[in-house]
Every structure is written in structure tokens, then in C-alpha cells.
Amino acid sequence: MPDSMELQTMEAIWNACCANYTDSQDVIAISFDEIRRRYTGTARHYHNLQHIGQLLQLATQHRDQLQHWDCVVFAIFYHDVVYNVFRKDNEARSADMADKRLATLCVTADKIQVVRELIKATHKHQVTPTAPYASDLAWFLDFDMAILGTPWEQYEVYARQVRKEYRLYPDLMYNPGRRGFLQHTLQADRIFHTPWFHQQYTDTARANMQRELQWFQ
Numbered sequence: 001m002p003d004s005m006e007l008q009t010m011e012a013i014w015n016a017c018c019a020n021y022t023d024s025q026d027v028i029a030i031s032f033d034e035i036r037r038r039y040t041g042t043a044r045h046y047h048n049l050q051h052i053g054q055l056l057q058l059a060t061q062h063r064d065q066l067q068h069w070d071c072v073v074f075a076i077f078y079h080d081v082v083y084n085v086f087r088k089d090n091e092a093r094s095a096d097m098a099d100k101r102l103a104t105l106c107v108t109a110d111k112i113q114v115v116r117e118l119i120k121a122t123h124k125h126q127v128t129p130t131a132p133y134a135s136d137l138a139w140f141l142d143f144d145m146a147i148l149g150t151p152w153e154q155y156e157v158y159a160r161q162v163r164k165e166y167r168l169y170p171d172l173m174y175n176p177g178r179r180g181f182l183q184h185t186l187q188a189d190r191i192f193h194t195p196w197f198h199q200q201y202t203d204t205a206r207a208n209m210q211r212e213l214q215w216f217q
Contacts, residue, residue: 005053005054005056005057006053007036007049007053009053009056010049010052010053010056011032013056013060013073014028014031014032014035014073014077015028015032017069017070017073017074018031018105020070021105021106021107021108022105022106027104027105028105031101031104031105034101035077035078035081036049038081038082039051039052039080039081043083043085043165044083044165045161045162045164045165046158046161046162046164046165047080047083047165051080052076052077052080054146054147055076055143055144055146056073056076058143058146059072059073059076059139059140059143062139062143062196065135065139065194065196066135066136066139067133067135067136068111068114068133068136070107070111071111071114071115071118071133071136072118072136072139072140074098074102074107074111074115075098075115075118075119075140076140076143078094078095078097078098078101078115078119079091079094079118079119079122079144080094081094081097081098082094082097083165085165085166085168085169091119091120091122091123092120092123094119095115095116095119095120098112098115098116098119099112099115099116102115114133114136117131117133117137118133118136118137118140121137121140121141122141122144125141125144125145127141127193137193138193138194139193139194141193142192142193142194142196142197142201145191145192145197145205146197146201148185148191148201148205148208148209149191149192149197149200149201149202149204149205149208150204150208151204152207152208152211155208155212156212159212162178163178175216178216179213179216182209182212182213183213185209186206186209186210190202191205191206192205
């Protein structure tokens with residue numbers, strides 16, 4: 001998995017996508033500043049700007065595979081914009097915020113709908129094969145899950161960062177939930193949807209999750 005992007009590069013990608021829909025530099029700048037502030041909150045240890053930058057790096061690397069580049073970029077920026085560990089509707093709330101903000105940027109309704117569906121799909125990480133955006137969704141979800149298949153040193157940092165985000169939960173509450181996520185993911189027929197990620201990342205991802213599970217024994 002590539003290193004995260006510089007903030008300046010992230011903003012350049014944002015500006016380029018938004019410029020396809022609006023000429024208002026003020027609205028573009030204000031919307032990016034809101035995203036930046038959201039992802040730099042003190043409670044953000046993993047779901048932060050570094051995470052967004054890593055997904056953008058992967059999207060850029062696989063851009064030729066994406067049919068709706070702007071939609072995938074907007075979904076990356078907004079998919080964790082609302083992140084509260086005490087709630088279970090973060091994906092839906094993030095999608096709602098994307099809907100409102102993209103409308104102010106004059107993004108067309110059909111593309112806003114695609115962005116909504118991409119973001120909401122991060123709740124269960126499942127792909128509906130018949131969806132017109134199914135290919136982009138598969139790539140987008142794999143970008144989001146790619147951290148699972150990184151070298152152990154990077155994976156371990158991720159796992160400990162997630163624990164920090166849930167630091168207000170005692171081990172008695174956190175450990176069963178995290179263990180359940182790992183076991184559920186390991187039991188799935190496929191962790192990654194695209195052939196490329198499946199081939200490149202699966203073995204390492206399974207080894208990493210098995211190793212983390214040993215923390216809870």
C-alpha cells in the first residue's frame with residue numbers, strides 16, 4: 001500500500017474534481033476546509049487525513065479501472081466525514097453530509113446518488129453486482145480495506161490506532177466487538193472484491209487478522 005498523500009496534493013485532486021461542476025473557488029475552498037477540519041479532530045487516530053490520503057493514492061494508482069473518477073474521489077473524501085464511535089449510523093450520516101455539500105458544489109443529482117451509494121456500502125462492504133456503479137464500488141471498497149493486507153508493521157499501527165479511537169470503551173466491551181469483526185472477515189469467501197486486490201492482498205490480510213486475534217486469547 002502506498003504512503004499517504006501530502007495535504008496539498010489531496011486539495012489539488014479535490015479542486016480538480018469540483019471544478020468540473022462549479023466556478024466558485026470560495027465554495028470549493030470552504031468545502032475542503034470543512035473536510036480537513038473533520039478529519040483532524042482529536043478523536044481521529046486512524047480515520048483521519050492520512051487514511052483519506054492512502055485511499056486517494058490507491059485510487060490514483062488504479063484510475064484507469066475507474067469509470068466514475070469524480071464519484072469515487074468524492075466518496076473517499078466523505079465516507080468517514082462523520083465518525084462517532086458511539087453511533088452505528090456513521091455511514092448514513094456521512095452520506096447525508098456528502099449529499100448536501102455536493103449539491104452546493106453543483107454536482108449533478110445522478111452523481112450525488114452514486115456517491116451516496118458508495119458511502120453507504122462501507123457499512124457492510126458488500127457489492128450489488130447489478131448496480132450500474134458496481135465496478136467502481138468494488139474498487140472503492142477494496143481501497144478502504146487495503147490496510148488489512150499491508151505488512152504487519154503497518155497493520156499493527158492501524159489496529160492500535162483503531163483501539164485508541166475506541167479508548168472510552170473498556171476491553172470487556174471492545175475486545176468482543178473487534179474479535180467478532182476479525183472472525184467475520186476471515187470467514188468471508190472473499191475479503192477483497194476485485195481480482196487485483198484479491199490476488200495481491202488476501203494472504204497477508206488473513207495472516208494479519210489471525211495474528212491480531214491472538215491478542216484476545
